[in-house]
Amino acid sequence: MLSGVCTPNMMFAYVLPGWEGSVADGRVLRDAITRKNGLRVPAGYYYLCDAGYTNGDGFMAPHRIQRYHLATWKGKRPTCPEEYFNNVIV
Incomplete structure (x- = not known):
C-alpha cells in the first residue's frame, strides 16, 4: 500500500510506502505523523x-x-x- 498527501496543485507533498493493503487507514496515518521525518501539517x-x-x-x-x-x-x-x-x- 502506498499512502500519499497532495498539495492543492496535485503535487505529492508526502509519500509513505510499505504498508499492507488490508491495514486500517488510521494506523497508516498515525505511523506517518509519528515518524521522525514524517508528515507534518503546517500551522x-x-x-x-x-x-x-x-x-x-x-x-x-x-x-x-x-x-x-x-x-x-x-x-x-x-x-x-x-x-x-x-x-x-x-
Missing part, C-alpha cells in the same frame, strides 16, 4: 481526507451520514451545510 492548515479517516488536528474528513460519493450527487444539489461541504471536497 493553520488542514488536509482533506476521505471517509476512512476521522477528523483530527490538521485533518478534515467528510461529514458522516451525509451524501459523499460522486454517484449520489448526479443531478442533485446539497440540502444542508454538511452535504455542501462533502460535495465541495469530492
Whole structure:
C-alpha cells in the first residue's frame, strides 16, 4: 500500500510506502505523523481526507451520514451545510 498527501496543485507533498493493503487507514496515518521525518501539517492548515479517516488536528474528513460519493450527487444539489461541504471536497 502506498499512502500519499497532495498539495492543492496535485503535487505529492508526502509519500509513505510499505504498508499492507488490508491495514486500517488510521494506523497508516498515525505511523506517518509519528515518524521522525514524517508528515507534518503546517500551522493553520488542514488536509482533506476521505471517509476512512476521522477528523483530527490538521485533518478534515467528510461529514458522516451525509451524501459523499460522486454517484449520489448526479443531478442533485446539497440540502444542508454538511452535504455542501462533502460535495465541495469530492
